[in-house]
Amino acid sequence: MKSSAPQAIIGDLQGLTQVVRKEESEAQTRPLDFRLISRILTYMRPYAAKRNALLVAVVLRAIQLPALTWAIALTINGPVTSRDIPGVWLAAGGFFLLALSTQFVMHFRQRYALELGELVVKDLRNELFAHLQNMPLSFFNRTKVGRIISRMISDMEDVRVGVQEVLFVSLVAFGQLLVAAACMLYYDVGLFLLVLGMAPILWLTNRYFHKLMSELLRQLRESFSRVTATLAESVLGVRVTQGFSRQDENARLFKLLVQDHSKYNTRVMQAQGLFLPLLEFNSQFFAVLLLIVGSYRVLQPDSTLTIGELVGFFFMANMFFSPIQILGNQYNQALTAMAGAERLFALLDTPPEWTDLPNARPLPDVRGQVEFDNVWFSYEPGRPVLKGINFKAEPGETIALVGHTGSGKTSIINLVARFWLPDSGQIRVDGVDLRGVTSESLHRQIGIVLQTNFLFAGTVLDNVRFARPDASFEEVQRVCRQLGCWEEFSGLSQGLETPVGERGAQLSLGQRQMVCFARALLANPRILILDEATSSIDIVTEIRLQQALKVVMQGRTCFVVAHRLSTIREASTILVLDHGEIIERGNHHQLIARQGHYARLYERFSRAVTLPPAG
Known part of the structure; x- marks a missing residue:
């Protein structure tokens, strides 16, 4: 099994830190x-x-x-x-x-x-x-x-x-x-009025200490969150820590956090140690006061209050005061x-x-024609990332998107999948405006393989069947054979029943990506989207997949985003994007002959992958 890349570890740390550290700016009450x-x-x-x-x-x-x-x-x-x-x-x-x-x-x-x-x-x-x-x-x-x-x-x-x-x-x-x-x-009305006068004192004492305890406990929770977040980072990032010899420095920082947490814990204990004796003293003081006043009332010659009734009153006073403390705790x-x-x-x-329009219709089975008609799109108002995009992909064609980071490649495929809606213009599939169809009917006819090869908890088989849980084992086997990965999957410790681990940690990067390919292909989509789909696969695995992909992509409309230009040379049309605009279009040979932006990109790529002579 291959090790995860440092970037993946750092990404896990950032995600886990967000989970553990609850926003301290949020009101606790x-x-x-x-x-x-x-x-x-x-x-x-x-x-x-x-x-x-x-x-x-x-x-x-x-x-x-x-x-x-x-x-x-x-x-x-x-x-x-x-x-x-x-x-x-x-x-x-x-x-x-x-x-x-x-x-x-x-x-x-x-x-x-x-x-x-x-x-x-x-x-x-x-x-x-x-x-x-x-x-x-x-x-x-x-x-x-x-x-x-x-x-x-x-x-x-x-x-x-x-x-x-x-x-x-x-x-x-x-x-x-x-x-x-x-x-x-x-x-006895008189004794009841005396008790009623005592109640606010108990209530205010409870309120003061519970307010104090609430603030102290909030600080304690925040300090504990910092301790647990740091502990989680240290465990997940131990490979990076040891690689940069940060053990002593991390231990020093953790020691400071533990001391800080211990300080808040001590303050909580001190407040509790003061509150409980004070509460007990108040109860005893009130009992003495009631005893004096009640005894005086009983001993009067004309008193109607008997000793038994005084005892009953004492019992009821306790029943009256105990809920006050309970209500104070429950109030917080x-x-x-x-x-x-x-x-x-x-x-x-x-x-x-945005949601599906009220009159949205299910999209019937499509042939796969996709057309962008003067599409403008922005993530933030006033800052367009796509500007007047126009192109048409015929059924079975492969459209490759090329350009520097931020040029709009991923935005186009997000619009094809209708993860977002355009600001203006139309996106049509088989001549039908995507705004007027239901999202579910569209997504059932699209297969997606993303750069981040996300796998869910379960087995390899569970993940391949993600889009089609009812698919038979034979169908899964056929797809894996098409991709040329059946022997590799069947050679795992438990074959297709091998658990993938958290986010696929039990598989190598190449194996994870093969699972994602198989997952998309099992859905038998009419439109296939490959977004940097081979970026995490080594060169040998990529070469092995190229031939399988040619067979699988045949007859489907495909959108391919890739930094490795070797994966898009066979595309029907290559769209070269720059700052949200299409600056060149054509197939590989046409664009190379034009000696423009794409040709320069391809030349730099060719020089980068050319190995120096041995010796």
């Missing part, structure tokens, strides 16, 4: 937005039965928890105070049954919340993936891969947490708080979920720059 919440809730509609059962469980759970406390208070104030032993046993049995029911309800509350959250995220992921698959190339040219993956993974997980935990846990906590408040109000998670949902829906709401 945002205020509660009920429009976003309402939109998330719409994804629960297909699962209305499960959602409604979950809401019932939420209501029951919110009532049951204070009910347990109420039952203890009633037992103390009743059978215990009156020394009614049978009554105590009866109350204990009732308490046990009530406690058992709370566990039963808790099971279904958690189970349904987790299932519903998973169903919502599943539908969102499928919708987002389908949306991305239909976006034009212009979207991917201006949007970083890391940002898209972050939407699909990080932001999606934030929404999952928002549905599974924040929403329903908050509803339970809020319901528990209201029921406990009603019970305390029933016991809710803000994170809001930020994730906002970014997620912003991507979902991004419309494609």
Whole structure:
């Protein structure tokens, strides 16, 4: 197996760095937005039965928890105070049954919340993936891969947490708080007002520390992202690192990043170490205050508050304060979920720059005539990359595109494949304007082999069958024999069932490109596009493919882009481009005889490939 080129390694590093490093400029939280919440809730509609059962469980759970406390208070104030032993046993049995029911309800509350959250995220992921698959190339040219993956993974997980935990846990906590408040109000209005005055203090303490923790955790995540990104770069780029003896310098830089991450981690621990004792002290202080005031009320001669009711009030006060801390935690998670949902829906709401026309018709089977009629095209307004392009390719002809980098070669084939639309002019296939046909019907009749020999996870057979998953093994074998690569593929460790590895890493560059050729040819296209298709193949392999390609290209309209002029000498027509314009056209012999731009290119190429004499 051949080693990957350094350029491929560097490309992998850049791509992985984009994935790992989430944009630090993006907001980590945002205020509660009920429009976003309402939109998330719409994804629960297909699962209305499960959602409604979950809401019932939420209501029951919110009532049951204070009910347990109420039952203890009633037992103390009743059978215990009156020394009614049978009554105590009866109350204990009732308490046990009530406690058992709370566990039963808790099971279904958690189970349904987790299932519903998973169903919502599943539908969102499928919708987002389908949306991305239909976006034009212009979207991917201006949007970083890391940002898209972050939407699909990080932001999606934030929404999952928002549905599974924040929403329903908050509803339970809020319901528990209201029921406990009603019970305390029933016991004693004065003590309830005292507790109500304490609540803002606890709330503000929670809010301050959670805001502080949110910022510290954000810094911690960012520092961890830098550590993981550097680690990933070091692992993937170890060959380059060792080749340039960068081990010591890389270790020094990594040490600084680890120290920085450790510093943020320590700050988080320090904040937690201060917050928890302070919270416990506040609870104890409030308990002392309630004890003093409550005891004073009970000891008054005309008091209507009994000792049992005071004990019940203490229990209910605990039931009242505990949800406040829970709601504080959930509030911070809710803000994170809001930020994730906002970014997620912003991507979902991004419309494609162009789509098939409403009245677009399927393109019937074509012969392969392709015509450019005064085509102008630009990636950015006011900066045209193609200027008034005119040519016609008859069925079975091969059109070669030649020119320096940036001259417009790739732009032409992108327009042929309708990855982009022209600014003006018409592109016709068999006389039909491509604007009026569906993209799918066109793409099913086009085969493409690009300079980047991208392979998907799976086997060699899976990748060859990519355009035609239903193709038989015999059809795949026939295509491989046409290309002259059957013996090479069958000689792999598992033949066509050999896994290609991540992005084809288990195959040599030449083998990867042969898979791409076979993939395109198995689709049996009427129009074949070869964009620098032999740039990553060694000279010996290229020579071996030339004869096979002649047979395969016969009868198809082919567009060939190549820096190696040896691959286009047999083309029917060669279009020489310069700054978006066709400056010469003709076949190889005509252009050589003209002694123009193409002849000079060919002369430089011939000198470059001529080897010096031995010795």
